[in-house]
Amino acid sequence: MTDVLSVENVTREYPGGVTALDRVDLRIAAGELLAIVGPSGSGKSTLLNIMGTLDLPSRGTVRIGGDDVTLLSDRKLSDLRGKRLGFVFQQFHLVDGMSAVENVATGLLYAGVRHRKRAPLAAAALERVGLGHRLGHLPHQLSGGEKQRVAIARALVNDPALILADEPTGALDTANGQAVLALLSDLNREGATIAVITHDREIADRLPRRVTIRDGRIVADSGRPACG
Amino acid sequence: MRLSPGDVVRLGLLGPRTRKARAALSALGIAIGIATMIVVTGIPASSGRALDAALAKFGTNLLRVQPVAQGDKPQPLPAEAVGMVARVGPVTQVSAVANVHSVVRRSDLIDVNDGSGLTVLAGRTDLLPAVGGRLIAGQFLTDATARFPVVVLGAVAAERLGFDRLVPGAPPPLVSVGNRWFSVAGILAPVPLAPDLDQSVLVGWDAARRLLGFDGHPTVLYVRSREDAVEGVRAVLPATVNPQLPGLVQVSRPSDALAAKRAAAGTFGALVLGLAGVSLLVGGVGVANIMVISVLERRREIGLRRGLGANRGQIRLQFLAESVALSAFGGLAGTGIGIGAVIGYATWQSWPVAIPPWAAGGGLGGALLVGVVAGVYPAVRAARLTPVEALAA
Numbered sequence: 190m191t192d193v194l195s196v197e198n199v200t201r202e203y204p205g206g207v208t209a210l211d212r213v214d215l216r217i218a219a220g221e222l223l224a225i226v227g228p229s230g231s232g233k234s235t236l237l238n239i240m241g242t243l244d245l246p247s248r249g250t251v252r253i254g255g256d257d258v259t260l261l262s263d264r265k266l267s268d269l270r271g272k273r274l275g276f277v278f279q280q281f282h283l284v285d286g287m288s289a290v291e292n293v294a295t296g297l298l299y300a301g302v303r304h305r306k307r308a309p310l311a312a313a314a315l316e317r318v319g320l321g322h323r324l325g326h327l328p329h330q331l332s333g334g335e336k337q338r339v340a341i342a343r344a345l346v347n348d349p350a351l352i353l354a355d356e357p358t359g360a361l362d363t364a365n366g367q368a369v370l371a372l373l374s375d376l377n378r379e380g381a382t383i384a385v386i387t388h389d390r391e392i393a394d395r396l397p398r399r400v401t402i403r404d405g406r407i408v409a410d411s412g413r414p415a416c417g
Numbered sequence: 418m419r420l421s422p423g424d425v426v427r428l429g430l431l432g433p434r435t436r437k438a439r440a441a442l443s444a445l446g447i448a449i450g451i452a453t454m455i456v457v458t459g460i461p462a463s464s465g466r467a468l469d470a471a472l473a474k475f476g477t478n479l480l481r482v483q484p485v486a487q488g489d490k491p492q493p494l495p496a497e498a499v500g501m502v503a504r505v506g507p508v509t510q511v512s513a514v515a516n517v518h519s520v521v522r523r524s525d526l527i528d529v530n531d532g533s534g535l536t537v538l539a540g541r542t543d544l545l546p547a548v549g550g551r552l553i554a555g556q557f558l559t560d561a562t563a564r565f566p567v568v569v570l571g572a573v574a575a576e577r578l579g580f581d582r583l584v585p586g587a588p589p590p591l592v593s594v595g596n597r598w599f600s601v602a603g604i605l606a607p608v609p610l611a612p613d614l615d616q617s618v619l620v621g622w623d624a625a626r627r628l629l630g631f632d633g634h635p636t637v638l639y640v641r642s643r644e645d646a647v648e649g650v651r652a653v654l655p656a657t658v659n660p661q662l663p664g665l666v667q668v669s670r671p672s673d674a675l676a677a678k679r680a681a682a683g684t685f686g687a688l689v690l691g692l693a694g695v696s697l698l699v700g701g702v703g704v705a706n707i708m709v710i711s712v713l714e715r716r717r718e719i720g721l722r723r724g725l726g727a728n729r730g731q732i733r734l735q736f737l738a739e740s741v742a743l744s745a746f747g748g749l750a751g752t753g754i755g756i757g758a759v760i761g762y763a764t765w766q767s768w769p770v771a772i773p774p775w776a777a778g779g780g781l782g783g784a785l786l787v788g789v790v791a792g793v794y795p796a797v798r799a800a801r802l803t804p805v806e807a808l809a810a
Contacts, residue, residue, distance in 0.1 A: 243724060243804040264728045271726015278808070282721040286435025299726030304423055343725075 192216045193350040193382050194240060199249030201235050209235040211405040217384060222377035224393035225386045227402035237386045241274055241353045242266050254350060271299040275344030279356035281336040283328040289315060289339045290324040296343040314346035318372060334365030345381060352383045420731055429738025432711055440743055443707040447747025450697030451780040455755025457689040458776035460762055467768040475549035475610045477672040478647050482638035482654055485665045492665050493634030498658045502638060505657060507646035512547035513635035514538040517625045519595035521618045523578050533577045537594055538617045539625035547639040548611040554583040555603030563621025566599040566628060568592060571615040572607040595629045610671040701787035708740050708795035719799055720807030733800040740792025741785055748784025752777055
């Protein structure tokens with residue numbers, strides 16, 4: 190199976206001599222659902238930023254669909270993010286004043302989808318996460334769980350090769366958190382490749398593959414399940 | 418991937434749409450600047466057009482001849498001056514008035530010295546076409562009435578004496594001139610080229626000589642000549658009117674006063690236009706300020722958009738479009754307010770409305786330019802944020 194993402198020997202150092210990631214290797218194959226788990230300060234957010242091309246490594250290579258992202262211009266890198274990656278953030282990051290469907294449609298704006306086609310695709314994505322009845326609601330009219338589902342719809346509307354979810358349940362209560370996890374599992378069964386970054390072992394244990402990170406190094410990887 | 422123009426417009430309107438009050442206030446600064454610009458160009462243009470219309474209507478070929486004041490009393494012009502001027506080739510019309518030094522009163526119960534600030538003039542019957550005057554009521558002095566105690570009132574004189582109209586068929590009202598009763602035959606409209614007639618009461622030349630002791634020396638001559646010969650006629654008039662003492666004759670061209678009024682209005686307008694430019698600049702600084710705040714507040718949104726695939730250029734474009742949108746609102750509102758104010762003021766002054774197209778177009782264009790300039794720095798700042806910095810805000 191082809192890798193959607195590979196991180197090879199990646200080190201990320203910050204000015205002042207802080208090494209957030211130290212020679213990290215990670216490969217993610219299409220169709221996987223994995224957890225990157227570790228305590229706070231372990232470097233998992235830095236890893237997510239580098240996997241998501243929001244940040245570049247100090248050394249090492251990051252390949253997405255075969256392209257070495259460290260060699261791409263800002264324009265090409267942005268294009269790649271818009272077309273092949275989807276992000277889900279702990280704080281949802283919905284734009285105030287834009288309805289649910291407009292927020293989701295923003296996920297298509299920079300991928301070059303024409304205006305006329307965006308709203309129907311966004312509505313379909315909201316339908317897929319069970320929010321077909323909330324299309325015109327503004328963020329402040331939605332519950333936390335609903336906001337996160339809008340954010341998930343925005344991440345998947347473009348059918349990305351990889352969805353990166355940073356503590357997607359972190360701002361939710363247990364019930365809503367479970368529902369969001371169940372939704373991510375459903376989406377994975379439908380074919381989406383998803384990496385969930387979490388500090389919560391319990392959440393990590395419910396996912397097929399767990400990559401444990403500590404002090405900037407990967408200390409354990411449960412590996413890809415046999416069924417792949 | 419490029420954003421379509423429609424997408425850029427929608428992105429530019431997102432900020433104003435979600436923060437309406439702030440957008441309205443920052444656009445207001447621009448609106449005030451643009452409105453002022455249109456008002457200070459539109460009002461002089463309207464008044465200028467009104468003056469042009471007056472000049473076209475009354476002509477620029479009128480010359481006014483009067484004696485130079487020497488001591489208290491002006492030296493009177495020779496009695497035969499009118500006849501002499503009429504013989505100058507290019508002169509087409511000549512008429513005259515003379516101050517008869519009498520007092521006009523509404524009735525004989527008023528103090529004999531209270532003339533309401535009005536002047537009693539002897540006027541020739543051909544005065545009206547020479548000065549381009551017209552009547553709003555009754556009729557002017559004729560060869561028949563000029564010999565009898567009949568007056569025609571100037572516009573201001575009629576108002577001060579309490580006559581705003583004459584009832585046709587009714588006996589004419591009477592006024593007292595030099596202790597004799599004169600009947601009012603007509604009322605003049607204001608005469609822009611001879612405004613001193615407005616405050617005058619005109620009696621017939623012969624009636625003044627017979628009833629008021631007038632000596633027949635004219636005080637002011639009104640001379641019309643062919644347009645192409647006005648300056649030549651102007652040069653020969655002093656010697657023609659008073660061959661002995663040409664230096665004591667003053668010739669002026671009343672239309673010059675109207676033209677000067679127009680030039681003065683233009684100069685004043687340039688000054689206020691400068692002030693309007695300053696207020697537009699202040700409005701632009703307001704927009705820039707709001708945009709800097711907006712970029713700071715919306716750092717997470719910037720980070721999110723970068724995550725969704727926006728490149729630096731697209732972030733820059735979004736904030737530049739927002740700044741231009743704010744200024745465009747201001748420009749449109751200001752243009753509307755300015756045009757409305759000019760229409761209102763011009764209508765109130767009974768002027769034709771004239772708004773220079775360059776002022777309306779330039780105002781809007783200026784607003785857009787201010788928007789671009791004000792937006793550059795905030796937009797560059799927004800685009801310079803890395804996605805990680807922006808998302809961590």
